[in-house]
Amino acid sequence: MKNELFTLSDFAQDNNGKLTVIGTFDTIFSKELPAQHPLLCIAARIRFDHNETGKHVIKIELTDPQNKSILPPLESEIFIENMTDDTAVANIVLQLNMINFNTLGKYYIRLFVDNTELAINPLYLKRAQ
Numbered sequence: 001m002k003n004e005l006f007t008l009s010d011f012a013q014d015n016n017g018k019l020t021v022i023g024t025f026d027t028i029f030s031k032e033l034p035a036q037h038p039l040l041c042i043a044a045r046i047r048f049d050h051n052e053t054g055k056h057v058i059k060i061e062l063t064d065p066q067n068k069s070i071l072p073p074l075e076s077e078i079f080i081e082n083m084t085d086d087t088a089v090a091n092i093v094l095q096l097n098m099i100n101f102n103t104l105g106k107y108y109i110r111l112f113v114d115n116t117e118l119a120i121n122p123l124y125l126k127r128a129q
Contacts, residue, residue, distance in 0.1 A: 001052055004089070005045040006111050006119035012043035014091040019045055026121065028101065029128040035101045044092040044111055046118070048080045055079055058092055059112040062123075065105030071096070101125045 010023030021043045028037055042060060060074045078090050092111075101107070107123040 001049070001056075001113055001118070002047045003044065003111065003119045004047050005043060006109075006121060007043055008109065008121065008123060009041045009043055010039065012041040012093045012095070014093050017089070017091065019043060019091045019093070027124040027126060029126050030101070031128045033102060033104070035125060037099050037101065038097065040096045040099050042092075042094040042096070042109065044119070046090050046092065046113060048088050048090065050083055050086045053080050053083060056090075056114055057112075058090075059115075060092075060094060061108075061110045061112070062099075063108050063110070064101075065103055065107065067108075070099070070101070070107070 007021060007024045008026065009021045013020045028035060056078050058076050058078055061069060062071050064070050074094060080088050080090065104125050104127060107125060109121050109123055110117055111119040
């Protein structure tokens, strides 16, 4: 399997296999703490080879600068079946509402497939001027 895309955005949607991502970012600015972000979308596109058919467990974690989870891990199962080509893709879209960030610094968002970390991205929380 191969990660083709893993990003944070203002909006993400899967339209029958076509992934739409708008407003990719890695920094949130806030004048006060705790900061609350109204909508945080996570989008991933994972490509599977023909020999990787079957069930796969997807997990996404969001951790704070002290590496503590700010949400319970988000888990789901996907099934890769009936491939007509030599590869297949799975689009993953999560929309998280009203997420609280308590400290300034570098947060991480991680993507795991079958307990293997496939991607990691930073998310910075900075004080607005």
